[in-house]
Amino acid sequence: MESTFKLQRKFRLLFTLPSFFVSLVIASATSLSIILIQGIFSNAIMSQRYEATAIFFAAFLFSIILERLILLRHSFASVRRLLAMSIVPNTSWAILSAFGLYQYSISQEQQVFYLMVVMGLSTAISIRIIILGSVFFKRISVGTLVSFIQPMLLFAIIPFAQTGVLFPIEQFSLLLAEEALAFSLTMVIPIICVGYLILLSKTGGRIIKNSPLIIFQGFLQAWVAERPKVIEELIETFSLEKEIVTSVIEFSDEKDTPTKRRAIIVPEVHPGPFYPIGSSNLPFELWKWSDSNNLKSLVFHGISGHEHNLASKAVVDTYLTEMNNLQLVSDGSTCTEPKSRSIGRATVSGLAFGDYAMLILTLAPYGMEDFPIFVREEINKAAKSIGFNGSILIDAHNSIGVTPVREDCEDIIQAAKDILRKIRFNTQMPFKMGYSHSNRLGIKLKEDVGPAGIGMVLFEINNKMHGIVSVDANNVALGFRDEVLSKIDDVIDICTTDTHFNAAKVMNSIGYTPFGGESSVKEISKVIKTLRIAAEKSMIKSNFVVKRNKNSYKVFGSALLDDYSVGLDRLFNIAKIGGVSTFLIILAVYALGITLVK
Incomplete structure (x- = not known):
């Protein structure tokens, strides 16, 4: 899905932060460079410089x-990320201080150096306002x-490095009085x-009528810290109710022995x-639900698209609760042999x-995505x-x-x-x-396999074996399924659950790892x-019952996800334009300040 890839592309840096040790070393080096530059400017004795x-x-580590501690409720505000976050602001401060030292060496005006140190302080604060205000705090004022x-x-320590006095109020007052306008x-x-951040907060999508910064924060909490509550509350506000059908074929022996109950589960979620x-992660949730109900199950992917995403974990819990109210619609003890038919790129296998009827639909070995809903309705x-x-x-x-074309x-x-x-x-037998x-x-x-693993149901019909494999994965690498099938016998098809367990978190062109992206043909053939x-x-003579559940649930359609992605696109475009404009204005402020001091 394009919007999923866009999200992955935008935020991949969250997964490429340096390690804790590297973050500590770089953050420490950049912060220490600030005080070392003050030491070069200072005439204080070396012991005083070391002490400072x-x-x-x-003070840096304490901060x-x-x-x-302030961000304790934000689990993704780890020490590693806070260290990494300090690198850019403190580097900017150090660079401006170094520039001030250079200007001082030319002009011999101490005020120029002091001004650039304060400019560096102001720049560091400003960068942190943008980071903290957009990522961690709902209120920009608190982030500020x-x-x-x-x-x-850190700034409070700088005078000590130069004068030996921690708070030289007289010197500060004199400097501010002489260069009040510049400072x-x-x-x-x-x-x-702050104004730039307020502007960003007013930019959003067509459907999501909320600050994109709040949505961004909710997304990060879900994506990085696996706390989806905030984003799901927003999603539920704009979700629509749709009717969802779930079909279950339960198999058991003639005595309905609890330990021998199996099931094929096909949700249209x-x-x-x-x-x-x-x-x-619904396939695994269904697998756990069936396990708790003494059912050994395989979960498959029904015909459903992104317009049938359940809106929240609360809705998923409701859905799983309703699974306990499945209605029996058919039963028996016979079935037909499986048949297969190919037309063009399409292949259908099925048995009654x-x-x-239970049918398996595929375009393999050609590429495919979710079949559209009208295919289900027509069949x-x-x-x-x-x-x-x-x-x-x-x-x-x-x-x-890609999504199947009309001809397919x-x-x-x-x-x-x-x-x-x-x-x-x-004939059924x-x-x-x-x-x-x-x-x-x-x-x-x-x-490349999710927590619901790989399973197989094996039917013996008319003395012939027919297996169906389900893999908890999001699609299959092109050609992988066919290579595996060429090495094993008696398998009708290898299907996936279309789990989105790792969607948007993998750094590749599609934003997730399909089955076969890491596993080899040899490994999976052996499995x-x-x-x-x-x-x-485990083969037993079986009876079957077909059960169905039809209920309405809040769904998070693809239009809403796409609009969220569009909203972030607009946010980032404005961020780029505003960022360049802000940078140019800041440069002008630097130049004006230096001119006034001179």
Whole structure:
């Protein structure tokens, strides 16, 4: 999804911050460079300079600890990030101080050096206003006050390095009296930055009628600290209710033994937009729900797009609660053999359980994304007209690409109709069913597989084996699925859940890692063969029941996510323009200040 990639691209720096040790070294070096420049200017004895440097460094570390305490409720305001955050402001301060020292060496005017030191202080405060005001505080005024803490603590030590007096009030008063206008200009810089931040806070998208800075903060809390409450509260405000259908086929032996109950779960909920917001980790949530209900399940991806993202964790909890109220719509003990049909780039595989059809839709080996909703509606309508009581449609989502074009959709609908006609009148027969799952076998998987792991259901129909594999992943690397299938037997298809567990957090062109992005064909072939052996050992003669749940839930549509992305685009564009303008104004202030002193 383009908006997901845009979010990843904008905020990838959150994942490329230096380590704690590197941050500490760089932040310490930049802060110490400020006091060392004062030492060069000073005529104080060396022992006094060393003492001032030690006090300055202690004040710097104390300010980091103090800021961490102030920002204690912000878990992403780690010491590492606060250290990294101090690098740019303090570097700017050091550069301006060095420039002042250079100007002093030319003009021999002490006021020029003092002015540039104060300008550096003002610049450091201003940069911190922009960072703290936009990232950590809902009220810009509070962020502005906190922005003064570290620079003012450090500035208080500078006179000691030069005069041996911690607060030389007389010298300050004399300097301000002589160059009042020049030094008053230093206050213009923070004022400009506060105004700049206020301007940014007024810029938003078409749908989200809120300050984009507040939304940005909520997003960071969710994305970095995995605290989605703020952003989800905003999302729920603008969410719409849509009817969602979830289908479950439960399998059991004739005695309905609790330890032998298995299930195929096909939600028409989209697992997005990105973790931990909304239904991004729904496949694993459903896997845990089924496990708590003595069901050994496989979760698949129903036909649903980003317009069917559940709005919040609260809505997900409601959805899972409603899963306990599934309605029985069909049952039996027979099924047909699976059939497959390809038209153009479209392939449909399916079998019938009594009067319900289960179809798997794919465009593999060609690239694909979510099938549009009208595909589901057309196939469901066709199933009813052919004589089925209903159909359960699985979007295999197993070959990364773009949204299917109209021709592909028409081909998939036609192939589905052909399969429905075949299996509607094929002989149904008793079957055995086996189940296995990586989480239950302790199989270790790589980061391209989500927490719901890899599972297999294996059917023995008419003395032939037919397996279906579900992988908790967001699509499959192009060609990977076909390479794996070429090395294993008796598998109808390899499907993914379309989990968004790692969406927007991976630094590549799509913002996530598809299945096969880290795992090798050899590794996955071995895993599936292991699963097949385990599934065959668990094979039992099975009955089935089809259950469905239809309820309305608040969904976070793609339009809202796109508008959030657009709002941030506008925010960053204005930030760039305003940033350049602010920089030019600040340069003018620097030049004017130096001119007035001279």
